[in-house]
Each structure stands twice: as C-alpha cells, then as structure tokens.
Amino acid sequence: MNVLIIEDEKALARELEIFLSNNNYICEVCFDGTSASEKVAINLYDFILIDLGLPDYEGLDLLKEAKKSNPEAAYIILTARAEINDRIKGLDMGADDYLAKPFSLLELQSRMQAITRRKFGLKNNIIELGDFLVNLTDRVIIHDGTEIASITKKEFDLIAYLILHKNRTVTRNQLSEHIWGSIINDDYDSNYIDAHIKNIRKKLNAHASPEWLETVRGLGYKIKIST
C-alpha cells in the first residue's frame, strides 16, 4: 500500500517512514504543504497522513484539496495541537481518523489496519490460536464451539491488539496506551496490564493452555502465530 506522509518535523517523518516501510508500506515523505499539494495532484495513495501544523499551509485546506484528487485514499490527521475543534473539523471534512501527538507507532498501525479492514473489506477475521478461535468481528473467543463468555471487553481489546501486532513484542506501555490512552490521570508507570494478562490466562486455562500468549521477560507480551 502507498502512504504519503506529510510532516514538517523531519525527524518524526523519518521515523514514520522507517516504521511503515518495515511493515510493508511504500512510503513517500513531504516536509511542507506546497510539495504535498503537488504530490497529491499527480499520484494516487491508499493512505495520506497529514500533520495539521504545517508552516506554509493550512492543514485543513490541504485535506480538502487532497480529497478532490485522492477521494479513495484514507486520511489520518496527526497533530500536536490537540484542539478539540480541530478534531471535529477534521473528521467532518472526511478524515478517517485523528491521532494526537505523541502517539505510539503501533497505535498508528492498528488504526491504519482498522481503516483497511473497513474500507477495503478484508474478511479474514477469524484467527486460530492453538485450541482457540478468535473472531475479531464479533469480538468473541471460541473453544470447542462454545464462546468463553467470561472474557471482558478490556481483555478482548488486549488480545485483539496483540493479534494485530502478532509475532512482535508489545511493551506494557504500548498496551496500556492503547487501552487507557484517552484517560488523563497522574499514573505514568502502572503495571495493571500484568493483572489483565493474568486474568486472561486464568480464564483461558480453564479450557486449554494458551501457550501462544507469551511473556517476553522484562519487555512485554507477544502472541505467536505461525504463518
């Protein structure tokens, strides 16, 4: 998939490019609105990531302009100015999602995958994990044909996030940012993810061993799926 990254902070643009390229996206980078405007006029992209705070261009104008030449693309707004009105305006103007800086790269990827699934209709939503089947659409875990009802919404969110980033160590911080990211409180170093994982293991163990859910010592958690 083709991604256009419009971001005036070169260091950040570079990290986005590295990350997305490693995850098999084809990236182009613009550091200002003028060159971005030229690029969207000529090329077609699947994803356009727009930083609203460009020095030479009003971000929302650029979004409007790009929408004309690239109506099929998915738009994600990235911004450091977390103004509430910007968010509403951006989504009103047809952006698919909105990420306030600072965001986790994994979060960006999961948003992009969610949009892909929605927009491009990927149906492969039942994942086999050992003796379990995880249905990402209906948000249930099934063992021997019966649903494990005790799994809570939060717990399913965690499993789904680990599946999305399968075979990759996801840190506690990345997990808690995904689960509690929007809550503002003054804990910056909580280990409540461990409690969640403990509960998930206990609930699944009653049916079969979830050996695919690995603890990576000192680093985080990982779901292993052989491809």
Place this chain on the structure above:
Amino acid sequence: MKLRTKLTLFNTISKLVIVTLFVLLLPVLIKNLNVNYTDTRLRKQRDEVLQTVRRQGIGSYIQTGESDYAAYTPIKDVYVSIEEDTLGEKLDTIQNEKRKVEADTIAYRILSHNFKADRKNYLLEIGISLDSVNERTGPLQSIAFIVLVGMIILTIVADQLYSDYILRPLGIIIKTKLVGNKFPNFGTFKQVETSTDDFQHLDLSIHQMIQTIESTFQKEREFISNASHELMTPISILQSKIENMFEEETVADELKVRLLEMQRILNRLKSITKTLLLISQIENDQFLKEDNITVSALLQEVYDEISIRLQDKNLSFEMAVHDDITLTKVNKFLLFNLFFNLVNNAIKYNRENGTITVEGIKEGNNYVVNIIDTGIGISTTDLPIIFNRFKKLKQALQQDSFGLGLPIVKSIADFHHIKIEVISEKGVGSMFKLVFNLL
C-alpha cells in the same frame, strides 16, 4: 462597620454632645444675659434721675423740709429712692439685696449711687425685683432650647442626605467590582459615575489592577498551553525513535530493557504535558457541555475501566447510587476523568483488603456523590494544599504520580460548578464529597 454608619454615628454623637453642653450651660448663660440687661437698665435709670436733678434741681424729687424720696410701681417690682446721705462715702455699686417694702421683704437687684446737690450729699437707690428679672429666664431658655434642637435635627438630616449622596459611588464600586466572586471581575469596564476625585481614582485603580491580574492569568494560561503543545512534537519524535529501535532485531534484549526505561521516563514527561494541556484547555473553556448522562451509567463506566486495579490490594468496591439522576449539559469525557481520578486515588492510597464506597444521594436541590475510602487519610495540615499543582504529600511519595490528579479533579469540578468537600482522618480514610447543584 460601614463608612456610612461610622459617619452617621459620629455626626449624631457630636451633635448630642453639643446639645448636652448647651443645655447644661443655658441657665448660666441666660442668667448672665439677664443680669447684664438689668444692670444696663438700672444705669440708664440712674442717668435719667441724675439728669433731672441737674436740670431741675433736687427739688423735683425732694420737697423742702423732707429728707427723702421714694417711688414704687404698684406691684413693687421697681423702686427709686433718694435720701440724704450722712456717711459721705463715694458709692456706685450694683448688688443683690433685700428690702422691706411696706409689709413684704423683697429681693432686689439694687444700684446704689451717691451724688451732690445743693451742697448736700444724697444716696440714690434704684432696684428691680429679682423675681421680675428671673421671670424672663424660663421662656428664654425654652425658646433657645427648641430652636437649638430644631437646628440640630435639620443638620443631622442634611448630613445624612449629603453623605448618602456622596458615598453612593463608593457603594456601587464595592457592590459591582469587589464583592465575593465578582473579584477579579474580567468583564467589561463600566466607569462608576462620580464627581469625587478619590472615588474616580479608586475605581480606575481597581480596574487597572483587575486588568493586570487578567493579563497575568491569560499569559500563564497561554504559556502553559503553548509550552505543552510545543513539547508534544519532541516527545513524539523521541517515542517513535524508541519504538523503532525496540523493533530492531540487532538490538540485544538488555539494551531493549534500557530502551523501556527511557520510554517510562518519556511517559512521565508525556503524562505531565498532557495533564497540563488538559487543565489549560479546561480553563480556556475549550470543552463543550452538551452531554447528558445518568450518574449510574457514568460510575459504571469508571468501574469498568478501573476494576482491574482493585485486585492488587484485594479491595472491595461498593456502588450505592440511591437516587439515580441524569446530569444534563455536562462534558462526559471530563466527568469521567474526574471520577476516574478520584476512584483511582481511593485505590492508590488504600490499605490491603480495604473498601471503596461510592454513593449517590439527592439532598434537596443538590445531588451528592461521595467517594469514601479506607486509606491512609490526609492530615489536617495537608488538607488545604491537596488541590495545588505539583504538591506531592509525604505519604504519596512512594506512588508513581506527579501531583496533578487532584488539580485535574479541581479544574473539572470548577468547570462544571461542582463543589468539592474533603473530610479525612489520618489512618482511617478520606471522603471526597461532590455537590452538584441541580437548580
């Protein structure tokens, strides 16, 4: 005491003192006046007698062969007497003496004067009875008293009216610019009408003071807002770099552990920045209040997010919403964060196997939510400062927090006009009481 009351009091007291003094002095004054008047009359009479003697001779009073002359008015209040003087002393006095006239003894004010006529010495006595002198004292006194009282009442009323008029601008300044939550009042400046320079000066000074405070407030908010916005980009770059390095296969696991430590430090910076930004956004009125939500639904959402944190200390959580109501025109995101932070504190500062109770009760026109814990409590000396930014209390030091939890709570509560009361006992627990005014 109000300035007006003080002025009125002073006016009244000073006038009462004057009246009392005057009333005390009045008899003496009137008496003196009377005596002077009488003496003048006596002397005038004397001069008339002497003039008659000089012009017509002593014979007009004393017939040849007689040695004295006396004349009375019918009620004996005035008499004139002339007789030959044998002593020959020089005499010219006025004094009070008694005289026997016919059968009565009467007190007189008597002028005594001797003169020579026809080579003989004569003594002239003119007397005015003291009764007739004193007769005038009474009416004079009462007239003076009435006039005085009337004048004093008049001046008190005039003083009162004038001080009312002149102090009115001060009252307006106090009422509209200084009282209660009106200070500092950042509304538009409306000059108070007055011709008194001092009040104009006061009015203007207060206005300038408020402007200074307002611009300082504004600058502080702008600074916090700008600073936290500006910090977001570098934090974002660092976070992306750490995440990308973490993914590198060539980076050894022990280095990744250190990367995570860096990420944790960065998280702290991120949390502080996000929190400050939130507070500044609340204070800049950037949030809408358009949501409606029932208390039970809101608390249930908080519970769903936070219940995992109860496990660690084996805490029990009781939700007792006795009267469920719908909160209207609120910001759900903010209220969620308010309750989340309070319940989170109740968890963080609780003891093993402790309890947390959340109650919702309707009390008259108010709705009250109590969040009660069995935690370490807050000492009385710390209570006034718990809502201050970055104030970390001693007992909170072992916690991973930076002292912005309660400031968030305070900002959100202020934004929604929710009153917060805190009751706490060290070692027993705390109760945070949120009072929603339903009117």
